[in-house]
Every structure is written in structure tokens, then in C-alpha cells.
Amino acid sequence: MKKTVEKEISVRFENITKTFGSVIANEDITFDVYKGEILSLLGENGSGKTTLMNMLSGIYFPDEGQIYVNGEKVTIASPMDAFRLKIGMVHQHFKLIDVFSCLENIVLGIKDKEKADMRKAAVAVNEICNKYGFELNLAKKVYELSVSEKQTLEIIKVLYRDAEILILDEPTAVLTPLEIRNLFTVLKNMRKDGKTIIIITHKLNEVMEISDRVAILRKGQYIDTVKTSETNENKLTEMMVGKKTTLNIDRTEPVNVQDRLLVEHLNLRNMDGTKVVNDVSFIARSGEILGIAGIAGSGQRELLEAIAGLKPGYRGNVIFNRPKKNLPVSFFHKTYAQVVNMAKNGAFHYEDGTPVSFDGMSPKKIKDLVNSEKVLFNEDEVYNLRNLNPRKIRELGVRLSFVPEDRLGMGLVGNMDLVDNMMLRSYRKGKGSKLNRKKPEALADEIVKELDVVTPNIHTPVRKLSGGNVQKVLVGREIASSPKVLMAAYPVRGLDINSSYLIYNLLNKEKEEGSAVIFVGEDLDVLLALCDRILVMCQGQVTGIVDARTTTKEEVGLLMTSTEKEEEVKENA
Amino acid sequence: MPEKMTAKKEKNKLFHVEKRFDMPLWQSLLIRFGFIVVALFIALLILTISYGVNPFAAVGQMFIGSFGTPKRFWDFFRDGALLLGVGLALIPSFKMKFWNLGGNGQIIVGALVSAILMIDLGGKLPDAVVLLIMIPSSILAGAVWAAIPAIFKALFNTNESLFTLMMNYVSVGLVNAFIMFKYPIGSHIIPRLNNANFPTLFNDSLLIILIVLVLLAFMVYYLKFSKHGYELSVVGESMNTARYVGINVKKVIIRTIVVSGAICGFIGCLLASGVDFTVMPTTGNNMGFTAIIAVWLAKFNPIITAATSFFIVFITRGMTKVQSDNNIMNDATPNLVIGLIYFFIIGCEFFIEYKLLINKGGKEMKITEFIKSLFTSKVDKVKLPPATEGVEEEEVK
Numbered sequence: 001m002k003k004t005v006e007k008e009i010s011v012r013f014e015n016i017t018k019t020f021g022s023v024i025a026n027e028d029i030t031f032d033v034y035k036g037e038i039l040s041l042l043g044e045n046g047s048g049k050t051t052l053m054n055m056l057s058g059i060y061f062p063d064e065g066q067i068y069v070n071g072e073k074v075t076i077a078s079p080m081d082a083f084r085l086k087i088g089m090v091h092q093h094f095k096l097i098d099v100f101s102c103l104e105n106i107v108l109g110i111k112d113k114e115k116a117d118m119r120k121a122a123v124a125v126n127e128i129c130n131k132y133g134f135e136l137n138l139a140k141k142v143y144e145l146s147v148s149e150k151q152t153l154e155i156i157k158v159l160y161r162d163a164e165i166l167i168l169d170e171p172t173a174v175l176t177p178l179e180i181r182n183l184f185t186v187l188k189n190m191r192k193d194g195k196t197i198i199i200i201t202h203k204l205n206e207v208m209e210i211s212d213r214v215a216i217l218r219k220g221q222y223i224d225t226v227k228t229s230e231t232n233e234n235k236l237t238e239m240m241v242g243k244k245t246t247l248n249i250d251r252t253e254p255v256n257v258q259d260r261l262l263v264e265h266l267n268l269r270n271m272d273g274t275k276v277v278n279d280v281s282f283i284a285r286s287g288e289i290l291g292i293a294g295i296a297g298s299g300q301r302e303l304l305e306a307i308a309g310l311k312p313g314y315r316g317n318v319i320f321n322r323p324k325k326n327l328p329v330s331f332f333h334k335t336y337a338q339v340v341n342m343a344k345n346g347a348f349h350y351e352d353g354t355p356v357s358f359d360g361m362s363p364k365k366i367k368d369l370v371n372s373e374k375v376l377f378n379e380d381e382v383y384n385l386r387n388l389n390p391r392k393i394r395e396l397g398v399r400l401s402f403v404p405e406d407r408l409g410m411g412l413v414g415n416m417d418l419v420d421n422m423m424l425r426s427y428r429k430g431k432g433s434k435l436n437r438k439k440p441e442a443l444a445d446e447i448v449k450e451l452d453v454v455t456p457n458i459h460t461p462v463r464k465l466s467g468g469n470v471q472k473v474l475v476g477r478e479i480a481s482s483p484k485v486l487m488a489a490y491p492v493r494g495l496d497i498n499s500s501y502l503i504y505n506l507l508n509k510e511k512e513e514g515s516a517v518i519f520v521g522e523d524l525d526v527l528l529a530l531c532d533r534i535l536v537m538c539q540g541q542v543t544g545i546v547d548a549r550t551t552t553k554e555e556v557g558l559l560m561t562s563t564e565k566e567e568e569v570k571e572n573a
Numbered sequence: 574m575p576e577k578m579t580a581k582k583e584k585n586k587l588f589h590v591e592k593r594f595d596m597p598l599w600q601s602l603l604i605r606f607g608f609i610v611v612a613l614f615i616a617l618l619i620l621t622i623s624y625g626v627n628p629f630a631a632v633g634q635m636f637i638g639s640f641g642t643p644k645r646f647w648d649f650f651r652d653g654a655l656l657l658g659v660g661l662a663l664i665p666s667f668k669m670k671f672w673n674l675g676g677n678g679q680i681i682v683g684a685l686v687s688a689i690l691m692i693d694l695g696g697k698l699p700d701a702v703v704l705l706i707m708i709p710s711s712i713l714a715g716a717v718w719a720a721i722p723a724i725f726k727a728l729f730n731t732n733e734s735l736f737t738l739m740m741n742y743v744s745v746g747l748v749n750a751f752i753m754f755k756y757p758i759g760s761h762i763i764p765r766l767n768n769a770n771f772p773t774l775f776n777d778s779l780l781i782i783l784i785v786l787v788l789l790a791f792m793v794y795y796l797k798f799s800k801h802g803y804e805l806s807v808v809g810e811s812m813n814t815a816r817y818v819g820i821n822v823k824k825v826i827i828r829t830i831v832v833s834g835a836i837c838g839f840i841g842c843l844l845a846s847g848v849d850f851t852v853m854p855t856t857g858n859n860m861g862f863t864a865i866i867a868v869w870l871a872k873f874n875p876i877i878t879a880a881t882s883f884f885i886v887f888i889t890r891g892m893t894k895v896q897s898d899n900n901i902m903n904d905a906t907p908n909l910v911i912g913l914i915y916f917f918i919i920g921c922e923f924f925i926e927y928k929l930l931i932n933k934g935g936k937e938m939k940i941t942e943f944i945k946s947l948f949t950s951k952v953d954k955v956k957l958p959p960a961t962e963g964v965e966e967e968e969v970k
Contacts, residue, residue: 310816391819402817410813416806423803424818433799 008035009071010165010196011056016065018051025051029065029222031215033165038187038197040207040228042240043217044295044522049200050092052217053167056198057089058082069165088158089167094150098143105142106157121160128159132189133182147272148179155186165196172206173297184210202240202295204233204561218242237557241524249504249529251549252512254287259321260516261307261485266316268299268306276302277314278540284485284516289507291531291548292520294560296490299540300520301405304487308402309390318385320398320485339366394425401483403475405490405520407467411474414463418444418455421462422477447476451502468499475503479510486510487518492526504530524553536560590927601925605870605918612917616910623906626899638894639887649890651778651848653883654785655840659857659864660871660878661785661792662836665829666719667865668796668873669809671726675719675737676861678744679834681852682718683711683841685748688766688852691845692755695768703769708842715838716831718744723830727823741861745854752852763851771847781843788836792875795832805829837861870918888914 011033018026026048033039041049054060056067058079067074069085076082082089096105103122110116115124125138136152145153151171158166168187172180187197187210201207207214208228216223216239223239261284268277277299284290292300306314340358342348348356358366383396393400404410412421422440430436444458451472455465462470475491488507492500507530511517521527527534531548536559544559617628639649659676666673690707698706722736752761774780796802804825808815815822840860845852867885871877892907901907931943938946 308817309819389819390817391821394819404817406813409811410817413807413810413814415810420803424807424814427800427803433801435798435800435803 009033010035010069011198012068012071013052013056014066014068016052016055016062016067018048018055018060018063024220026055026062026217027220029217031222031225033196033198033215034213035196036191036194037212038191038199038210039225040211040214041198041200041217042202042204042207042214042236044202044240047217047240048220049217050169053089053169053198053200056082056165057087057167083161086162086164087167088161088163088165090151090154090158090169090171092169092173094154096142096150096153099141101139101141102136102145102153102156103138105153106138106160110161115160125156125160128156131193132159132186134186147274148175148183151175151183159190163195165198166190167198167200169200170202171199172201172203180206202561204236207236208233216240233558233561234554237554237561241553241557249501249526250508251530251532252508254285254511254532256287256514258286259283260286261518262317262319262321263303263307264317264319266303266306266314266318268302268311268314270302276540277306280316280537280540280542282535282542282545284518286484286514286516287511288532289511289517289519289530291527291534292518292537293524293527293534293556294537296522298537298560300537301489302540303537304402304489304518304520305404307385308400308404308487309385309388309393312387312389314387316386320383320385320400398485399481399483400485401478401481401487403471403478403486403488403491405493407470407474408463411478412462412470415461417461418448418453418458418473421473422447422480425477425481443477443480447473447480451476451506468495471495471499471503475506479506482513483510483515485516485518487520489520490522491519493522500526524556527556528553538562590929593926593928596925604921604925608917608921609914612914615917616913619913620895620899620901620906620910624899624901626895631895631899634895634898635888635891638891641894645890647776647778649883649886650782652890653879653886654778654782655843655848656860656864656867656886657879657882658785658788658840658843659837659860660867660882661788661875662833662840663861663864663868664792664873664875664878665796665802665805666833667868669805669826669829671723671809671826671830672734673719673737673830673833674734674861674865675722675740675834676837676864677857677859678737678741678861679715679718679837680841680844680857680861681741681744681748681854683715683838684845684849684852684856685744685751685841686714686838687711687842687845688763689751691766691769692763695766700769704771704846707769707846708839711838711842711845712835713838715841716835719830719834719837720827723827726830727826748852748854748856762853765850766846767850769846770850771843773847777847781847784843789875789879796875801825801828801832866915866919 009032012031014030016026016029017024029048029052041053043049051060055062056076058076058081061077067076069087074081074085076085076087097108100108103118103125106125107116107118107121115121122138128134129136134152134156136149136156140149142150142153155166155168171183175183184206187199190197199206199211211228213225213227214231214236215225216236218240219242226235226239263283264281266277266280267275270276280299280303282290292303294300302311305311307318343356343358348358350356356369361369383398385393385396385398385400388396390402402411408414413424419437419440422443423435423437426440427435429439441458447453448455448458453465453469453472453476455469462473465473471491475488478488479486486507488503491503491507495503504526507517507519519527519531521530528548528551534546534548534551534556535542536544536546536556538560543562546555546559613632617626617631620626620631621628638645640646659680662679663673663676687707687710690703690710694703694706718740719737722731722733722740725731725736726733752763756763772780774783794802796806804815804820807818807820808822808825808829812822815825841857844856849856863885864882867878867881870881888911892910895901896904896907929940931938931940
């Protein structure tokens with residue numbers, strides 16, 4: 001880092017505020033970026049990093065505040081404006097045209113005739129490559145490129161447009177360690193060349209390695225900017241996740257704890273072949289809330305979706321364990337004759353151990369006997385849910401509920417009313433082709449009443465409800481089937497404090513009723529206050545399972561960002 | 574500190590568009606109706622200017638064209654019913670966001686199969702037996718014709734619009750090939766087929782109309798009250814949700830399109846055996862496309878589709894009458910008028926989905942307010958203070 005006293009300010013944000021509806025993405029943000037430095041913009045997901053940078057690159061327009069570039073007041077109303085100010089952004093999701101060659105992608109959209117000339121461009125681009133040490137075959141088509149080559153191409157594209165200010169959104173998320181090293185070398189070369197580089201990231205080790213200064217955002221607010229040389233990972237974590245706040249969530253001691261769901265060596269690759277879940281094993285127990293912590297995108301969502309049967313083709317096992325002390329789940333899916341036959345073969349016994357014979361009993365009597373829990377199943381029921389789809393899982397009688405992260409895109413249908421959304425899980429019930437809306441209507445009424453859902457009536461499309469009410473509808477439906485395993489991914493995201501607490505209480509209630517609850521959260525305070533154990537994920541791996549009652553925020557924070565797999569896995573349960 | 578507003582208002586756009594969320598039904602109907610009136614007005618204006626047509630007389634002629642004689646009256650309802658039938662076939666696929674543009678082809682193969690059976694079996698077997706073979710065969714033909722693109726869509730995610738569109742041309746080719754094969758000499762037109770015609774009730778049209786009404790009732794039930802209908806809406810709204818609840822998306826796609834194609838095939842059978850008594854490459858008269866407009870205008874609601882179908886048939890038949898009564902020689906003019914009306918009806922959807930905010934002197938207002946402001950005094954014009962080039966507080970070097 002150059003230790004010059006006179007620093008030229010390249011970009012200044014002044015009182016920038018941006019809101020989306022009722023969500024405040026950025027609130028009154030003011031800070032400077034110097035020329036010729038690498039600045040890390042650090043923050044958890046949802047802290048507003050990308051929104052802020054999108055305003056600099058002309059994708060969003062600030063509601064309030066002013067941006068200065070090179071000391072001048074500027075209005076960046078479109079990406080073209082940003083381009084004129086020599087600001088270039090490399091987005092997390094690449095904006096390239098697959099069937100075009102690299103060079104065509106670079107030239108695409110340039111209006112200047114001289115620069116758009118392909119032959120001249122090829123020479124100029126090669127010069128850029130040599131200057132900064134890129135390696136890229138310009139004739140290749142984009143669909144032939146690897147992820148890191150695509151990123152290189154994006155960077156060259158920005159440089160060819162003479163960008164002086166480069167914004168990189170999570171550039172290392174998709175790269176291997178070696179590729180990251182190469183990228184950093186290139187970035188250092190660019191810094192030497194006097195370019196201003198802003199990196200959006202949440203990986204602390206990279207922040208420490210590459211950046212000169214770090215600006216920290218938390219929940220849309222600007223916290224501070226510190227020199228990398230004067231800080232350490234712990235301090236940054238604390239600024240990133242915030243000081244401990246007191247929360248009042250009643251956490252009861254787990255009772256009647258049994259292993260309910262065993263996940264063994266689960267491996268999952270996503271569409272483009274990168275590993276998103278890497279050898280994950282854990283046990284979820286009944287009567288317990290297992291929290292999953294981690295920076296968003298560390299594989300939590302994929303893990304839950306795999307368990308729920310939405311990601312066919314994973315490796316590993318998902319064992320659903322149902323001890324004999326309970327009703328046999330498959331019982332209700334058998335015919336009367338089958339059940340009698342099973343009894344003949346000694347499948348059932350009374351509490352004192354004497355075998356049960358159903359001979360000569362009416363179906364109703366058998367049902368009553370079973371429902372009174374006097375009749376027990378002789379064997380534990382163990383199912384491997386591996387690569388079963390949600391319907392098959394249901395048909396096995398495994399009551400596994402899942403509150404997905406994307407409420408209106410996956411859990412609910414926005415254009416349908418509450419009743420039809422209630423029906424999603426249960427519409428197949430009953431014979432014939434006719435839908436039965438009676439029960440879903442009753443359920444919708446009940447959920448509206450019990451959870452105080454604010455809605456004109458139960459025939460309102462759910463997309464018209466506010467975020468909190470949408471979530472109440474979804475969670476309400478998922479717990480209505482009294483699940484044995486309840487998985488919830490970011491169930492309080494975007495919810496106000498009261499709705500959040502309602503959801504926490506619902507999760508707690510499920511725990512007390514003997515469900516194995518898996519809760520993926522982003523707020524560490526909540527995870528620490530609500531859960532019994534916390535599983536920490538980082539880059540698709542489990543970096544630790546800690547006891548939520550004894551661990552600290554710092555410990556979890558470090559596990560969240562540690563790239564090395566933790567050797568010691570604490571297990572105090 | 575500079576004012577917080579300065580940054581925002583430096584670039585003033587003339588108007589901006591905002592999505593509406595809650596327009597009551599009566600209001601949207603009013604907008605649609607208003608646009609139809611405006612469209613008719615402009616259409617008649619064009620006719621008046623270019624051909625000297627008396628606009629009031631033209632309106633009368635349109636009604637006479639549709640309802641003037643008992644034959645016209647029944648033909649109007651028959652054509653409307655057939656168009657509604659095709660619309661009903663398209664609704665389930667469109668609700669599933671499967672853009673079935675192959676209605677034409679599905680109708681034509683249905684008609685072709687019917688015609689083949691009428692030619693080859695008619696006279697040899699009793700008419701009732703031929704009909705009993707013919708109806709399911711046509712339905713099957715339409716279903717298979719639609720199932721081909723559906724299977725490709727389900728398994729390989731091919732583009733259904735292009736695929737179904739192409740299937741139309743193949744079906745026309747099949748009809749041509751059949752005619753060339755069966756009637757190699759002459760004008761290549763199949764003469765009127767007199768055997769195994771569709772049964773009639775009271776007159777040629779009533780039974781067809783009644784059948785389509787039964788179909789309408791079935792479709793209302795199928796979409797709103799059946800498990801199949803529910804599944805296809807979920808798939809159409811969100812594939813992810815469908816997978817999340819374990820709906821077999823591939824199966825639902827294929828099944829729904831088979832239903833869609835089957836109905837089209839049946840309409841083809843009605844056309845060949847009950848309306849045209851022949852098959853031509855133009856059988857169906859592009860109803861597969863016209864029905865798309867009817868269905869779209871009705872927002873995939875079967876009952877409203879009935880209204881839009883009859884409306885479309887009304888203006889088509891009405892314009893034919895206007896054309897003949899006023900000695901308008903070219904077909905382009907009535908087509909222009911019909912196109913204009915379609916354009917307006919479809920265009921008005923924009924104003925139903927979005928609201929336009931007009932910027933007048935830095936103040937954003939709705940259209941109604943804007944028009945009002947044009948007539949009121951200009952005193953209330955709000956002028957924003959000019960963007961102050963405030964003194965830089967800090968030297969930036």
C-alpha cells in the first residue's frame with residue numbers, strides 16, 4: 001500500500017439512500033474511494049453492497065444523495081452514463097452472449113467506429129491481456145469458456161471500455177483457489193496502473209489479502225472504513241455482524257430427543273458442474289432446533305432442497321428414522337387385508353410385548369387401537385429418502401415439511417388465493433377427479449385466525465399480501481400437517497420484528513411437539529438464541545457443528561468464513 | 574449540503590409507467606369497452622373517408638350481416654360456437670403457459686381423418702357406425718398431433734411455439750398430399766361428401782352449438798374444479814412450485830396438451846362432417862389463430878371466451894356485409910378495419926396493466942388529472958427550484 005498523504009478521491013458517496021418499497025436497501029451512506037486503491041466492500045448478504053454498486057454503475061438510481069466521481073457531481077441515470085464516466089462493473093452473474101466469440105462480446109455495444117473495428121480491437125485487446133497478464137483465446141465462443149475464463153472476459157470487456165473504476169461483484173465466488181490467485185495478481189497489476197478497484201465480498205481471508213481498505217455495510221447502513229493493515233478478521237467480523245443484541249426467545253430444553261433425520265455424505269453439483277454441497281453429514285433430532293449458519297450461497301439452500309427431494313441426482317444418503325415407539329407411518333397406506341396379513345406375520349405388538357392379531361376386527365376398531373397408541377410396530381421404520389421426489393416422500397408417509405427461501409416462487413403460487421395455496425400439499429387427497437376445497441378453506445380460515453394474517457379474505461391472491469403475511473400463510477400450511485421434520489430456509493427474511501417473532505415461536509412450538517426443526521438463518525443473534533445446535537457451512541462444506549448455548553458469535557462468524565475444514569467438530573448435545 | 578431532491582429531478586422524463594396492482598373488474602371492463610367503441614369509431618371513419626360509407630348505416634349493416642336472416646343468424650352462432658370450441662381447446666395449454674400455436678394443424682388433421690373415413694367407409698358401413706369410428710379417430714389424430722410437440726417440450730424443453738407452428742404446415746401438406754393422391758385429376762377439390770354427415774338437430778347449426786356449450790361447461794369444471802385443472806395452473810404459474818409439491822411436470826404438460834389437441838381434433842371432425850362436408854388445406858379458416866385472440870382477450874377465462882369469440886365472429890361477418898353492401902372491391906379494407914379493432918383491444922391491455930404518469934412541470938399526474946389540468950388555470954403549476962450548483966464544501970484534492 002502506498003503511503004502517500006495526498007490521496008485523490010475517485011468516487012464519493014454522499015448520503016446515499018435507496019429503498020425498494022418498504023425495504024431500505026441503503027440508508028444514508030457516505031464514504032470515499034481513493035484513486036489507485038483496492039477497496040473491499042464487506043457485508044453480509046442483504047446488507048446492501050450490490051445495491052450500492054448498482055447505483056454507481058447506473059442500474060439503479062438513488063432515492064436520495066449524491067455521487068461524485070473525480071470530484072465532480074454526477075448523475076448516473078443509466079449504464080451508458082457510467083460508461084462515459086469510465087465506471088465498469090463485473091456482475092456476479094455474467095452478462096455475456098453465449099454464441100458470440102470473446103472478441104465479439106468485447107466489441108458488442110461500442111458505438112465508436114474506430115473501437116468497434118474487429119481487427120483493431122483484436123490488437124488492442126491483446127495489448128490489454130499482455131499488460132495485465134490475462135490469458136484468453138479471443139476466438140473462442142463464450143459457451144466454450146470455463147467460469148473463470150468468462151470472468152476474465154468480463155474484466156477485459158470493462159478494461160477495453162477504458163474503465164478507470166472497476167467494480168467486481170463477488171469475483172471469487174465461482175473460482176478455484178488457483179484461479180483466485182491469478183485474479184489477485186491481475187488486480188494488483190491494475191492497481192499499479194492507477195485504476196480504482198472496488199470488490200464486493202464477504203470472504204474475510206480475501207479481504208485481508210488483497211485490499212488496501214475495507215468499507216463495511218451492515219443491514220443497509222454504513223458502519224466504517226478501515227485500513228486493512230490496521231485490522232484483523234475478528235474485528236471485521238464484529239463490524240460485519242454487529243454487536244450482540246438481546247433477544248427474548250424462549251428456548252426450552254429439548255425433551256425426548258431422538259435421531260430423526262440422518263444426512264450422510266451428501267454431495268451435490270449444480271447445473272454447471274460446480275460442487276455446491278460438499279460431503280455434508282449431520283443428524284437432525286426430534287425435539288430440537290438445528291440451526292444452519294453460513295454466508296448466503298454456501299450451499300444451505302441446495303442442501304435443504306436436496307433433502308426435500310427437489311434436487312435429484314445427489315450422492316449420499318438421507319435417512320428418515322422413525323422409531324417403533326411411534327405409529328408406523330406406512331400403516332395408513334396399506335389396505336385392510338394387508339394390515340391383517342402384516343399382523344399375522346407378527347408386525348405389531350402391545351406395549352407389554354404380546355403380539356397383536358387383528359383377525360376378526362373391523363377396520364374401524366383396528367384404526368382406533370392404532371390411534372390410541374396401544375399397538376406398536378415391531379420394527380423401526382427407516383427410509384432412505386435419497387433421490388425421492390417430494391410426492392414419493394409424502395406417499396411413504398414421511399411428514400417432511402419445507403419452507404423454502406423463495407416464498408412466492410416455490411412455496412406458494414402468487415396468483416392463487418389462500419385456499420388454493422393451502423391445497424398445494426393436499427389436493428391429491430380424496431378419490432375422483434374433483435377437487436375438494438372444503439378442507440383447504442377451513443385450513444385457510446384457521447391459519448388466518450391463528451396467525452393473524454392480514455388479508456381482506458381467504459380468496460385474495462397471496463401476492464397481494466405483505467411479505468410477513470405471505471410467510472405466515474406458507475409456514476402455517478407447512479406446519480398444518482404436523483411434520484416430523486420441518487425445514488425452514490430464511491423464514492424471517494424481509495419480515496418485520498413482530499412477524500419474525502411469530503415465526504420463531506412457531507418453530508419453537510414445533511420443536512416442543514417433537515419435530516426435528518432445521519432452521520437456516522442469517523442473523524447470528526437469532527441463531528444463537530433460538531437453536532439448540534448450530535451447523536456452520538462454508539462453501540458447501542460443514543465447517544463445524546456447535547452447541548448454541550455455549551458458543552459465541554465470534555466463533556460461528558469465524559467458522560462461517562473459514563475455508564479450511566475445521567478438524568475439530570464440537571458435539572455437545 | 575445540497576438539497577436531497579436535486580439529484581433526483583435533474584433528468585425529467587415526460588412520462589413514466591407504473592404497474593397497477595388492484596384494478597377493479599368493472600373498471601377494466603369499462604376500459605376495454607371504451608377502446609372497442611373508439612376502435613369502431615376510427616374504423617368507420619376510415620371507411621367513410623375512403624369509400625363514402627355512411628357510418629350509421631354501416632353499423633346497421635354489421636348487425637344485418639350477423640343476424641339479418643335466419644340462415645345468417647344460425648351461421649353466426651355456429652361460427653361463434655366453433656371458434657369458442659377452438660378457444661376452449663387452447664385455454665388449458667395457455668393457462669399452463671404452453672403457447673400452442675398449432676390449433677390450425679390439430680383441427681386440420683382431425684378434419685383430414687374424418688374426411689378419409691367419410692370417403693373410404695361412407696356408404697360401405699351404416700352412417701352411425703362410421704360416425705362412431707370417425708369421432709374418436711379425429712380426436713385421437715388431434716391429440717397425437719399436439720402430443721408430438723408436447724413430448725419434445727417435456728423431455729427436451731424445445732420451443733413449443735415454433736414446434737406447434739411448424740406442425741401446422743405439415744398438416745396442410747398432408748391434406749394436399751391426400752387430395753393429390755385421391756383426386757389426381759381435375760381441380761384438386763374434394764366434392765361434397767354426402768355419407769356419414771354429422772347428425773343435425775332442427776337445423777344444421779343447433780347440435781354443434783349445443784355440443785360446444787357442453788364443452789364449455791366441461792372446461793369450466795376441468796379448469797376450476799378438477800385436480801388436473803389445478804395441477805396445470807400450478808405448472809403454468811410456477812414450475813418450481815409444481816416440483817416443490819411433487820407434481821410430475823412432464824406428465825402434466827403432455828396430458829394437458831393432449832386434451833387441447835383432442836378438442837381441436839374434434840372441432841376438425843365437426844368441420845369436415847357437419848359444416849364443410851369436405852377437407853381443404855384451408856379447413857378451419859385459421860381459427861387456430863383467431864381463437865388465440867379470443868382466448869387472450871378473455872384472460873383464459875372460458876366463459877368470457879364465449880363473449881369474445883362471438884364478438885370476433887360478429888365483426889368479421891358484419892364487415893363482410895359492409896363490404897358487399899358498399900361495393901368495396903378489395904379485401905384489404907375490411908381486414909384493415911378488423912385488424913384495427915384487434916389492435917385497439919389488445920393495446921388497451923397496457924392501460925389495464927399499467928398506469929401512465931405524466932410529468933408536467935415537475936409534477937407527476939395521472940392521465941385524467943393531466944387532462945383536467947390542461948383546462949384549468951395554470952397557476953397551480955408547481956415549479957421546482959432549479960438544480961442549485963451549490964458550492965463544493967470540500968476541495969476534492
